[in-house]
């Protein structure tokens with residue numbers, strides 16, 4: 001049987017591909033479990049410095065598997081499955097994660113992309129939170145992350161109508177960092193991952209943690225964390241390497257120490 005999550009290690013980057021093409025990469029419980037497992041494994045591997053999560057040309061993910069998750073679900077089964085803890089586990093991965101989106105990123109698919117550190121898209125990408133059409137609302141962070149990204153008025157319009165937006169509009173509302181051509185989107189996303197993987201990994205991890213805090217805490221608490229993290233980095237070999245390389249006009253080589 002084909003793997004539902006395909007991992008390709010090309011150190012210092014790794015690509016994690018959702019692989020349920022017959023249902024547009026809908027997120028079943030099994031897919032989520034597998035995804036959390038492979039991400040945790042990659043996060044514990046020092047040779048991997050940036051991870052790309054992707055789907056296919058046609059779909060990043062069409063969201064929760066409606067058949068698997070919702071048809072017979074009750075509040076009690078939903079509570080029992082404890083889906084939230086799995087989404088939290090993805091958020092807590094410390095290696096920077098790029099969501100490389102082509103085709104549909106809908107509902108939980110859009111929420112999965114938003115749980116990553118950076119979202120890039122092919123020209124063909126379409127994002128949306130269509131849960132309203134099923135009589136529900138986003139349940140894996142969509143109301144919170146989309147609102148923090150695009151603001152209340154845009155988020156409400158998208159969540160209340162379920163309207164899909166194309167890559168350019170997603171970029172305009174701050175959801176997408178880069179839009180790449182349809183022929184090269186995955187290679188372009190990997191090139192971005194390799195560029196990030198060349199940077200000092202301890203600084204990269206602390207940077208994404210600090211940026212996340214801008215969402216999760218007060219300005220004062222975020223600034224406090226940033227200041228301490230900034231000071232901490234002066235204890236790393238990579239800070240010495242970066243400054244030495246600048247002073248001697250050469251390219252730095254960071255070791256992650």
Ligand code: CO8
Nearest residue numbers: 022023024026062063064065066067106107108130139140
């Ligand atoms: N779940 C299950 N099956 C799906 C899903 C899905 N989300 N999306 C597509 N499929 C299946 C279709 O049923 C179809 O199966 P079959 O061939 O057996 O009929 C197959 O995939 C292909 O689908 P289409 O023929 O519709 O393919 P298209 O390329 O024409 O259209 C779309 C693709 C636009 C993605 C369309 O299928 C669609 O609208 N899908 C539903 C999208 C949606 O409503 N997503 C939101 C789901 S709710 C959610 O995500 C809440 C998240 C909460 C997170 C917590 C739980 C994990």
